[in-house]
Amino acid sequence: MTASSIRTDLTERFGIDYPIFGFTPSQDVAAAISRAGGLGVLGCVRFNDPGELNDVLEWMHENTDGKPFGVDVVMPAKIPTEGSRTDLDTMIPPEHRAFVERTLDDLGVPPLPDGGDRVNTGVLGWLHSVARSHVDVAMEHAAKYGQIKLIANALGSPPEDVIDLSHRHGVAVAALAGSREHALNHVQAGVDIVIAQGYEGGGHTGEVTSMVLWPEIVDAVGDLAPVLAAGGVGDGRQMAAALALGTQGVWMGTAWLTAAEYQLGATGDGPSTVQQALLKATSRDTVRRRIYSGKPARLLKTKWTDAWDAAGAPDPLPMPLQNLLVGEAHARISQSDDPDVVAMPAGQIVGRFNDVLPVADMIAAMVDGYGDSVKRMNGTLGD
Amino acid sequence: MTASSIRTDLTERFGIDYPIFGFTPSQDVAAAISRAGGLGVLGCVRFNDPGELNDVLEWMHENTDGKPFGVDVVMPAKIPTEGSRTDLDTMIPPEHRAFVERTLDDLGVPPLPDGGDRVNTGVLGWLHSVARSHVDVAMEHAAKYGQIKLIANALGSPPEDVIDLSHRHGVAVAALAGSREHALNHVQAGVDIVIAQGYEGGGHTGEVTSMVLWPEIVDAVGDLAPVLAAGGVGDGRQMAAALALGTQGVWMGTAWLTAAEYQLGATGDGPSTVQQALLKATSRDTVRRRIYSGKPARLLKTKWTDAWDAAGAPDPLPMPLQNLLVGEAHARISQSDDPDVVAMPAGQIVGRFNDVLPVADMIAAMVDGYGDSVKRMNGTLGD
Numbered sequence A, B: 001m002t003a004s005s006i007r008t009d010l011t012e013r014f015g016i017d018y019p020i021f022g023f024t025p026s027q028d029v030a031a032a033i034s035r036a037g038g039l040g041v042l043g044c045v046r047f048n049d050p051g052e053l054n055d056v057l058e059w060m061h062e063n064t065d066g067k068p069f070g071v072d073v074v075m076p077a078k079i080p081t082e083g084s085r086t087d088l089d090t091m092i093p094p095e096h097r098a099f100v101e102r103t104l105d106d107l108g109v110p111p112l113p114d115g116g117d118r119v120n121t122g123v124l125g126w127l128h129s130v131a132r133s134h135v136d137v138a139m140e141h142a143a144k145y146g147q148i149k150l151i152a153n154a155l156g157s158p159p160e161d162v163i164d165l166s167h168r169h170g171v172a173v174a175a176l177a178g179s180r181e182h183a184l185n186h187v188q189a190g191v192d193i194v195i196a197q198g199y200e201g202g203g204h205t206g207e208v209t210s211m212v213l214w215p216e217i218v219d220a221v222g223d224l225a226p227v228l229a230a231g232g233v234g235d236g237r238q239m240a241a242a243l244a245l246g247t248q249g250v251w252m253g254t255a256w257l258t259a260a261e262y263q264l265g266a267t268g269d270g271p272s273t274v275q276q277a278l279l280k281a282t283s284r285d286t287v288r289r290r291i292y293s294g295k296p297a298r299l300l301k302t303k304w305t306d307a308w309d310a311a312g313a314p315d316p317l318p319m320p321l322q323n324l325l326v327g328e329a330h331a332r333i334s335q336s337d338d339p340d341v342v343a344m345p346a347g348q349i350v351g352r353f354n355d356v357l358p359v360a361d362m363i364a365a366m367v368d369g370y371g372d373s374v375k376r377m378n379g380t381l382g383d
Helices: A011-012 A025-037 A050-062 A085-089 A096-105 A128-145 A160-168 A180-188 A210-224 A236-244 A256-259 A271-282 A303-309 A321-335 A348-352 A359-378 B007-015 B027-035 B050-062 B085-089 B094-106 B126-143 B160-168 B180-189 B212-222 B236-244 B254-258 B273-280 B305-311 B321-334 B348-352 B358-380
Strands: A020-024 A038-044 A069-073 A150-151 A171-175 A191-195 A227-230 A250-252 A286-290 A297-300 B020-024 B039-043 B069-073 B148-153 B172-177 B193-197 B225-231 B250-252 B286-289 B299-300
Touching: A020 A025, A020 A256, A020 A359, A020 B050, A025 A038, A025 A050, A025 A069, A025 B094, A025 B126, A025 B348, A038 A150, A050 A128, A050 B193, A085 B286, A096 A321, A096 B236, A128 A150, A128 A160, A150 B126, A160 A171, A171 A180, A180 A210, A180 B193, A191 A210, A210 A227, A210 B039, A210 B212, A210 B236, A210 B348, A236 A250, A236 B358, A250 A256, A256 A271, A256 A348, A256 A359, A286 A303, A297 A348, A297 B180, A348 B212, A359 B039, B007 B039, B007 B286, B020 B254, B020 B358, B027 B039, B027 B069, B027 B358, B039 B050, B039 B148, B039 B225, B050 B126, B069 B126, B085 B321, B094 B305, B094 B321, B126 B160, B172 B180, B180 B193, B193 B212, B225 B321, B236 B250, B250 B254, B250 B305, B254 B273, B254 B348, B254 B358, B286 B305
Parallel strands: A020 A038, A020 A250, A038 A069, A069 A150, A150 A171, A171 A191, A191 A227, A227 A250, B020 B039, B020 B250, B039 B069, B069 B148, B148 B172, B172 B193, B193 B225, B225 B250
Antiparallel strands: A286 A297, B286 B299
């Protein structure tokens, strides 16, 4: 049974065919999700240069047939340690640096070919000032084309002025929540949509799993905000479970990392090194650790995460210092070619993705699977 | 929308109205579940004396209107350390005993009033010979009345002769699985029903959450065995999610601990000390630790679990030594009256249970909630 649409409050609000919200750092994937009837959400944290983000959003505009899309920023509600690169550098203990260097050597990760140019990769987007520049660029685009309809924040409620600015531009604000308390704080702060992310999700997660967390947050926020279900969604059955549990749609991230359109990290034909690691991973091949950013985040389990688990490894530093500490290591790892040494957020659902498929096919299969689940459930009802 | 029945392969197989399988150590609760149209499964681990189990099963027969019910035993497929109490006692390091004594003193847990009589509580059922006596008593009852239709094993596949014996008595065999590999091993061993228990479940659990694990196991075992969904089920929405994900029913444990019929540990009117702890717990008030049995099990987070997490606490011992070590402590704790010091397996869904309700009302509400979920999902389907 294929449905031409799956309607929830959120599909009506955004004018999309399916309640599938796809978070991805790849503009190719984000555009493909929106074209296929979902809502692609471009992760901005990798853009250190606002001009680059501007160019990419322009490309999104040209490649989405006028369909809506969103952006995702990493903006702590409380502004954490800020300052110049030099200020922050002095706060990192030398023994932490030595551990990282030694580990990279042990794992055979080569130095960066171009010296220090990539050193900042993945770092600056975590700083409040840079995240704020992402917001400004996105709002300019929203005003210009009216296609950006959603801004999501991965770290708590966004600051009040960002929420106000978004609303003035007709952009809905979403925020990730790992607990009932987070969700209530978001709604109180003026957030429009709560993304309830369970323990099994990739990246930053709390302790409570999707099965328990989603309906708990649905009940807690009631009519104040629709809830998107994140963490553990990979096929149409899980989308059916999400809607059965009272959410208004699904938020997926890990699924798209092995999509055919995902070109980040590609160095030639075939899957990239990171994709090779993702394709072979099972649901048991992730760990939740503070080593990526300083806050607990679920990552692919590799020799890199094993090294941080080994006896003698230092405790991770608080955000944003940990990301600064490992920023160069991440850049070095992402340029090496060993699938057993990658540093990549991924959820437990990674075990379901073992083939490279186009986004449109993935979404069509999800819609079919959703229909099958509904049909099966109707068949269970007695007289 | 109230359904008079919810039909799956498993409701047809057992001749029950709803695919609700309720595991509980309480015969009052187990009987109430079967009377209300589910299948009550009596946990046997607490019966050190086979004669006592025999009497309780006789009581179940007299109080279930001829409806089917089941039993649950704790029987490792590989027979672990066995032997007399004295043999095993010598394997426990004195510093572990000292830690337990010191902790109980620190937490103000009084000694047992009757000396040593209760010392073995909760211990012997973990030994293979005792679990085997549970099987024999259950099979006698199955032969006598034909009401025992299911035997479930909490620790891997049961031994081959137990599976054969059960089948000769027309008793289906179920086994808990925390991973795809466990499930495949069970089916290969001749187990009839796989109970897929996610990370969020109470008691022994693996790392993979229900949202990811249930469909993964459904796909892995295919037509070889129906799958029951365990871990995180508390209301009709979660039952709908379980069936949407391809399972044939739900297996619930934590839900019943605060049912009105649950009398274990009661010392007077009102909720017992353990129930007070469960009623006030949120979904974030559990931890998964090896301190209960030697294998990772999810427990209510209390001052007792905190003590084992504190600096200087010893590492837990392997099964069955850890349970032997803490057996007397569990008995002492269960006779004390501090809800902040309990030792109790419970899943994250404990946060949903904040009122004492009769089993029949709980099941009626689940059936209603299931119907509402199906109705809501039908409403999402476009033309």
